[in-house]
Amino acid sequence: GQQLNQSPQSMFIQEGEDVSMNCTSSSIFNTWLWYKQDPGEGPVLLIALYKAGELTSNGRLTAQFGITRKDSFLNISASIPSDVGIYFCAGQYTGTASKLTFGTGTRLQVTL
Amino acid sequence: SAVISQKPSRDICQRGTSLTIQCQVDSQVTMMFWYRQQPGQSLTLIATANQGSEATYESGFVIDKFPISRPNLTFSTLTVSNMSPEDSSIYLCSVDGPRGETQYFGPGTRLLVL
Numbered sequence: 001g002q003q004l005n006q007s008p009q010s011m012f013i014q015e016g017e018d019v020s021m022n023c024t025s026s027s028i029f030n031t032w033l034w035y036k037q038d039p040g041e042g043p044v045l046l047i048a049l050y051k052a053g054e055l056t057s058n059g060r061l062t063a064q065f066g067i068t069r070k071d072s073f074l075n076i077s078a079s080i081p082s083d084v085g086i087y088f089c090a091g092q093y094t095g096t097a098s099k100l101t102f103g104t105g106t107r108l109q110v111t112l
Numbered sequence: 113s114a115v116i117s118q119k120p121s122r123d124i125c126q127r128g129t130s131l132t133i134q135c136q137v138d139s140q141v142t143m144m145f146w147y148r149q150q151p152g153q154s155l156t157l158i159a160t161a162n163q164g165s166e167a168t169y170e171s172g173f174v175i176d177k178f179p180i181s182r183p184n185l186t187f188s189t190l191t192v193s194n195m196s197p198e199d200s201s202i203y204l205c206s207v208d209g210p211r212g213e214t215q216y217f218g219p220g221t222r223l224l225v226l
Contacts, residue, residue, distance in 0.1 A: 003154055031214075033214060033215070035217075040220075040222075041219055041220070042116075042204050042206075042217035042218050042219045042220045043155070043204075043217045044217070045113070045214055045215075045216060048214045088154060088155070090215075099145075099157060099160065100145075100155075100157065100215055102154045102155045102156075103154065104154050105154050
C-alpha cells in the first residue's frame with residue numbers, strides 16, 4: 001500500500017539539541033497525526049492536526065499541517081534521552097473511512 | 113483515549129499452524145483496525161472491522177489468510193492462518209478516537225514463525 005515519505009530515516013543527536021523531521025505525500029490529507037513508538041510497544045499518539053496551516057504544540061513537541069495539505073513536520077526542542085524511539089507520521093483522508101496511511105518512520109537516537 | 117489490550121503479547125509458532133490474536137477495548141467503539149508491522153518497517157493496514165458486518169480488507173490481504181471477528185463493540189480477533197516465516201511481524205489493533213479522526217493503538221502482538 002501507499003506510504004508517506006518521511007525524512008530523515010534516522011538521526012543521531014546529542015541531548016539538548018533540537019530535532020526536525022518531515023513527511024510528504026503525493027496526495028492531500030484532511031488530518032495529519034504524529035506517533036512515537038518505543039521498542040516493544042504500540043505507537044502512541046503525540047499530536048493531531050486537523051486544519052491546513054495549523055501549528056500545534058504538545059510540551060517540547062511542535063507540529064504543523066502544511067498549507068498544501070500534502071506535508072507536515074514535527075519539531076522536538078531540547079531533546080532528552082527518553083525521546084529515543086521511532087516517530088511515524090500518518091495521514092488520513094476523510095473519505096477513506098478513517099484509514100491511516102503511515103510514513104516510513106524516523107529513528108531517533110539521543111546521546112548524552 | 114481508549115485503553116486497548118492485546119493477547120497474546122508475543123508468541124513463537126510453527127509454520128502451518130494458526131494463531132488468533134485478541135483485542136479488547138475499555139469502551140465501545142465503532143471501528144477497529146488491524147495492522148501489520150514487519151521487522152524494521154512501518155505499519156500497514158490489514159483490514160477494518162465494524163461490528164455486525166464483514167471486515168473490509170486492504171489490497172494484498174485476504175479473508176482466508178487473516179479472518180477477523182467483531183462480535184461486539186469492545187472486542188475483535190485476528191487470526192493468522194497457515195503461518196509461514198514471512199508472517200513474522202508485530203500485529204497491532206487500533207480504534208478510532210471520539211472524533212473519529214485519530215487512532216489509538218494497542219501494545220501489539222509479536223509473532224515469530226519458525
